[in-house]
Amino acid sequence: MGVWNPDQGGDARMLIGMDVGGTNTDLAMVGEEIVSEKVSNTRGIREALLKIRIPGRLAVSTSTPLNRVLAGTPVTVQTILVPGPGLFWPGGVKGAVNHCGDVVEPIDPQEIREILMRDRGDALAIAGKFSVRNPALEKEIASLAHAQYPVERTSMSYHLADLDFPGRIATTRLNAAMKETVTWLAGEIGAERGDVLFFKGDGGLIPPGYAVNNPSVLAHSSAAAVALGARYLSGITDCTVIDIGGTTTDLVPLLRGVPRMELLVHGGERTVTRAVVAQSFPYGGDSLVEGGLLPRRLGDALAFGGSHPTLTDALNVTGEEIGDAAASRRLSRESATSVIETYLDRISRAVSSIGTRHLVGAGYLAPFLVPGIASRCGVRYTIPPHWDCANAVGVAVSRVSLSLHARFDSGRGWVAFNGEHQPLRSMGDDDALVGICKEEVQKRAIAAGAHPEDVRDIEVLHVHSYDVIRGASRSSRIADVVVQVAPGITVKAP
């Protein structure tokens, strides 16, 4: 586990970010200066890891390979639901946990065994209503299913901590589909370096153990990486980051340095996982030029050894020098000018509709296209240094971010931290409970590799408490508290 050690000397301050993309892996080493490198993925992740020859904190964004897993051959997920009383869920099994976390109806082990015999999948998702208050039934089902589904192919919903059964079902199904890959990735990277952190879609970092329990947080993290990187490199907090990649152009508005987040939707189902949202357009440097600009990629640009002309080639034909510019000349000047106009028009319209005043460019083609977009929209623009590896820089400078959902119940004698029960011997007032939660999340974040200065400010998102009255007198007290170490840039970023 990567714990900061201020006594380790100068190198320990190095922040290393790695963004595993579609064809290349971007590396950024952020210290007194920033060094970046691209490594082809054909040689595997371990090869990229070998390039890092310096000590420091390694953070990895694996969004692209995970998105490919999700978009590739579907993993068949068997789902076992324990809905209990309330809204109807088809195929639910017997058993119920109530709103207080009491098991009020047991599961029927024989029913579970029969379902496991009848339906088989590649992975198993288990979700019970109110399991975040008591995970006993989910754990019991996982244990019954263990022979058929080992741990790395079983996901349970109680880890997700939010009270939102449908959202947890969708997230647990997504997690079940990703868990084996994330477990493998964690092992692969961990074999080379024991101190890795994973980059989340909300722009924060978590250690591998957290990622394995909730892999959904790792998906769709590209927007967060580039937003964080562009903000760090430019120092501009109110702007729209425009990231021009190979196949897409993404717009990420920042307000006071914070991008907008939404709940992730996968396969049409809303999850409980929040991720930075980008407005994405299917045009980038590798977009095919064939009778116009097409939202398709047929390999690299001519300038980079490809066989079909792309938007990058069009820029070369109009006077830029990107890669082997001479190879781009198969494209006519007229076509080149026309597709660049088309691209600038489409993106400018989107930028204008956002109503931004300042564009910050990122991605390899940013210096060639962002000035034209800014000029059409009448807004300022900045191309920060290291614009072409802003994503990897964003991953490098991110900080550990964790949330803690706590449920205190003095009558039942437990506190559930993110669904896991611990004994509760005494319970103070609301301020004391918030203090306990802050301390707990700080402790967890530091154990996860956070720098102590990054966890000084804990956000309190929710506090609600009440007395439990039985027989007209106070019998106990319940409190719900949610705190978090928010995502952001680590204080250790130079």
Added chain:
Amino acid sequence: MTTALVFHPDFLLHEQSRDHPERRERLSYTIDQIREEGLMHHPAVKVIIPGFASMEAVSRVHHPEYLAFLEHASRTGGFIDFDTNVPPNLLSHALLAAGGAIRAADAVLDGEAENAFALVRPPGHHARPGTGAGFCYLNNMAIMVRHVQQRGLEKVMILDWDAHHGDGTQAFFYEDPSVLFTSIHQSPFYPGSGSIDETGYGPGTGYTANMPVPAGTGDESYTYLLETIIEPFAREFRPDLIAVSAGQDNHFTDPLTGLALTAAGYAGLMKGAVGLARELCEGRLVAILEGGYSVEGGLPYNNLGILAAMAGLDLRSIREPEVYREWLIRVSDPSAHTRVRENAHALRTRLAPYWACFR
């Protein structure tokens, strides 16, 4: 179909005292249940956060002297009756509850939702023009009804199914033929009013209908009253809006009452009311929470059942956990249904001179 769920986190704050039956804990489990069922993000449910009712809206029904008393008592603390004291800051909580009822009606009138459930605290149906009573301070229902009439609706039918007679609401509309007040409640019981002989006065004669039911009354009897009294009555009155005082203290686990309605029974009642609203007034229905003190037991399932019925969701799993089954058997009284039928017959006879459907 969209249902507006009108809720403000501050609805959880009001408390007369820490161990009063109408306390914070009361709605906390319900909100947990609604959140866990995913209804805060459901396409059929629109969550609306209300603001405070204006003093103008509240003054349409309550005497200025009473409002001045509440304002003063909210600063110093005060006393209304043995069930109802005035804790500091009460007026602000009461105005927020009334604001919730108004906002629910506006959501329906403005077409934001077909119907709306105002999950408010403190409740209101015992509050009369000049005083509060029975845990109630401002009559959220009366304030909402006068608000919709101010906005142009003419006729409102109120169905008050709280276990206690809605004496406060009845008092506001007793002489008013624009509002048909109907109430199903346990009798004999607090507040003591609500007999079948109370049918209105002056121009309002025949526009009040009380359906007292004995302890032990369950789902069968409520369905019977819905089908034989409320539905024909509504069809003849032809309201522009149906308003439900949704008290949930008739549940068999309620510690303050002796009725035997189940969560499925509540959902069925609301499904019937929604059907009536569709048939008669383009679906316009506003439900306002009143009582209900089975805090840990039935209340979360009842509130969920009502909301699910309003939103047209699948009701087949709306039920209590199996552990409560024995309780239901103990509370139910099989002989109650005969009494309910007798009372219903007497009520029909009492109302027959005014309404063709009861002749």
